[in-house]
Amino acid sequence: MRLIFLAASAFGALSVAILVVMTAAAVVARYILGMPIAWTEEVSGLLMIWIVMVGAIACEANRQHLTIDLIEGVLSPRLNRALSAVVGLASIGLLIFMSWQAWALGQTTAFKKTQILGVSWFWLDLAVVVGAAGTAVVMAWRLIRPDAEARSDAAADRLEH
Template identity: 50%
Template sequence: MRFFGKLVELGAALALFILVIMTIAAVFMRYFIGQPIQWTEEVSGLLMIWVVMLGGVVAERDRAHLTIPFVVDMLPHKVKRIIASLVAVLSIGLLVYMAWLGYRLAEMAQYKVTQILKVSWFWIDVAVPVGTLATAVYTLYWLINDVKQGDVGEEKQ
């Protein structure tokens, strides 16, 4: 899991780095040189979707997703454990369903191409199933890990 996590993090960081450099170059070319780079909007959209989806995976890996535990914190420990397990299982189900829908979307868009670069929309839309499946893998990993250690429902730092 460590290698997988680093690979996802590297992908997100690389996509974000390219997005920032490309945006700076596009602004410079448009406003200082007077020659806009035509393809930057398409590539920016593609990279932004990948940054968001891979960033979500990294957040799940680091357990950094936002939670609002004030209601659950008032419950007994045993009930907290049950609710935490149920939330994890429901999250995995939703993520897998979203991956399936995302793949169907990517499949339908595979012959549609972007206007300037002629890149298949498949490569843009496939970010959704990749990101949601990877997030589901980490959610399952944390659920199994917590059940083994007996600390399901405990707040993690």
């Protein structure tokens, strides 16, 4: 999980850095030089979608998604594990469906191109496929091998101290 988190975080950090530099350049070009850069809006939109979807994988790999533990405090540990498994399986099912629908949408919109760069809309939809499928894989791995994550967390803690 740690490697997935680091890879997704690195991708996100690099993408955000590119987005910030590009936006700053676009502002300078438009308001100081009087020569707007037309393609920056399209690239910004593409990057934002990829940042959010790959960020979802990083959040899941590091257990940083928002959760509401309304009833966990009153359930026994066994019921908590069962509830966690049910929620995990439902989430995986939803993510797989979302990924499948995004792939189908990407196939039908692949011929459409963005106005300025002429990039296929498929690349926008692919971000959703990657994010949803990647998050589902991380969740499935955690359901299948919960003990492996606990061991790797304990090993990481020993290395830090």
